[in-house]
Amino acid sequence: MKIDKVINISNLIDIFVILRRPPSPSIAFRASAGESVGNRAGGKMRRAVPKILTFLISALCISLISMPASAASYTLGIFGNANMDGTIDEEDIEYLKGIITGENEPTELADANYDGKIDEDDISQTELIIRGEADELTLLQYIGYPEELTEEPVTIPMPIERIAAIGGTYGPETLCAFGEEDRIVGVLQSAKERRELEPFLKDKPAVGTSTFTWDLEKILEQDPDIVLAYAFRYFPEYDDQLQASGIPLVQMDFYQPEKYSQEIRNLGWILGDQERAEELIEFEQQHLDLIKERTGELEKRPKVYAEWYADYQAVGPDNANNDAITIGGGVNIFQDATTKYPEIDSETVIVRNPQVIIKCSNSLDLFGCGVKDAGPLEELKGEMVNRPGWENIDAISNDRVYIISTYSHSIHPSVYYSYFAKCIHPELFEDIDPDEIYREWLQKFLGVEFAGLYAYPPPSSW
Structure with a gap:
């Protein structure tokens, strides 16, 4: 049976936009169902979602959105996880079909291709994600400290082959723990000084001196697919320039126990190694x-x-x-x-x-x-x-x-x-x-x- 019904979720997003406030003027919100991936080619579109506002939104919109019965205590923060559980699999495709036919309620992560509407293209994108063949992936970032997090999507090209890992020593060490040190094309000088990481990082270019001091010229010279940085704060002084160069800034914290599982699982999907993440x-x-x-x-x-x-x-x-x-x-x-x-x-x-x-x-x-x-x-x-x-x-x-x-x-x-x-x-x-x-x-x-x-x-x- 051909599925030809399209669920437009822009009205729902408009409700979110009214109640949310960005942490800086550089944050833009996705409010149009017609917005395409091409419009985001220069960088990522952001949505700031303070926890307290998320709670209020949920209370106000409970008649519009209901969590599917399959939802788990942990939700994988990858768009394509339509049923909001801990992975992306065939169950998400079935849930998407139910959204399109009106049997299931829309969820935030159901918009697999992140274009503002839920339709057959999202089913196709989810199938590609499951097979590891998607040419882009949109994931949630968790910016800030656990007591006051904001959720913010970022779309990245896939597969990721070149990573400037400038989240202190933690970003490079995490990539090395995944066995992916060959994808690292730049680190901070402080990471090179960690003797435990010397076998992996000694020949990597230094593209900054500290968490807050990056050398953008050297980063761009390495032609990274993404820049991986800390998520405890925003970096608008660098993010805007990276966006202008078409390089997504991906922010993750691997040292905070409250965020650890979410961050590691998201990275596992980016790297194509969910087994190591677990x-x-x-x-x-x-x-x-x-x-x-x-x-x-x-x-x-x-x-x-x-x-x-x-x-x-x-x-x-x-x-x-x-x-x-x-x-x-x-x-x-x-x-x-x-x-x-x-x-x-x-x-x-x-x-x-x-x-x-x-x-x-x-x-x-x-x-x-x-x-x-x-x-x-x-x-x-x-x-x-x-x-x-x-x-x-x-x-x-x-x-x-x-x-x-x-x-x-x-x-x-x-x-x-x-x-x-x-x-x-x-x-x-x-x-x-x-x-x-x-x-x-x-x-x-x-x-x-x-x-x-x-x-x-x-x-x-x-």
């Missing part, structure tokens, strides 16, 4: 679940002072390090701070009397692959223990002072959280050695040996 996700979930299982119902939670890189720069609320304390079964003594990394005074630490002290470090001299001398770490611990007035702090009296490398976090937060959990509750994790968890990750996903220091004292002694 392996990475399973590793994280396995080790995070173990920690939560042992600490989730604890009534007795030690007070923890976590110090960031600078002296007396505390870990405050609303960041991954605070989450590591909470999930690890502790209470952050600066949870009440008004900033994520507040500057505090020594007296406040003394008064709050933490039972555990954790010093975080990103020093490549103290930690990382190839580092064997623990002498400098012992000196650093000694400096903290001997701070004036600290001798009566419980953590000092009971020798509960630890130093942890933040490089152990990277794109495997479960490793970092395991270090924190063992620091805070060694009695609950006697059978767990975070070094061994990290060793397993490095061997399984990068094929490199664990050869260095990532925590002090050694976790086996905790």
Whole structure:
């Protein structure tokens, strides 16, 4: 039977446009059903979707949109996922047919070719996506931090062969974990300095010096298909120029546990390796679940002072390090701070009397692959223990002072959280050695040996 009914969803999108506000003037909204992919050739069209507005929109439009019964707790953020579950398969084609015949309600991701209407062309596009033969893919990006995310589509050419990976060390490391280092055509200088990644990145061009300082001329020289960057903020200073050159900026965060599964699965579809994506996700979930299982119902939670890189720069609320304390079964003594990394005074630490002290470090001299001398770490611990007035702090009296490398976090937060959990509750994790968890990750996903220091004292002694 020929399907000739077309569902135009522009009116629904118009409702979204009225209630949404872009974070910057450079954000454009897709409001016309007639807009074609060709109109987007110079770059991506964006839609900002704050969580709170998404909730309000859902309440207002519940009579217009209903989630299909097959919807899962996780939704793959790829256009073509018509039934809003965790993959794209034949069920999405059947759901699309139901939308077109009026049997199923339209969903946001049903517009597989992202042209503003749902018709037979979306069925064709979904079939191409399933076979891995689509010449373009539209995916949702999750911009910002988990407490205030916006969803924003970006359309990319397929297949992707050349990637400028400038999301710090995390973007390149994730691509290497997929075994796709050959697709990397440019990285930041900071990524080249990570000794764990040296075998993969030593010959890659440096196209920037930091997360916020890119060399656009060098990026364009590499002729990338996409630029892969962090998603915790917008980069309008670079995005507009990339759009003008026809290069999509794809933003993903691989270090935030709340976004990890979504980002890794989306990347798996981009790279055509969903199996590897599931392996990475399973590793994280396995080790995070173990920690939560042992600490989730604890009534007795030690007070923890976590110090960031600078002296007396505390870990405050609303960041991954605070989450590591909470999930690890502790209470952050600066949870009440008004900033994520507040500057505090020594007296406040003394008064709050933490039972555990954790010093975080990103020093490549103290930690990382190839580092064997623990002498400098012992000196650093000694400096903290001997701070004036600290001798009566419980953590000092009971020798509960630890130093942890933040490089152990990277794109495997479960490793970092395991270090924190063992620091805070060694009695609950006697059978767990975070070094061994990290060793397993490095061997399984990068094929490199664990050869260095990532925590002090050694976790086996905790």
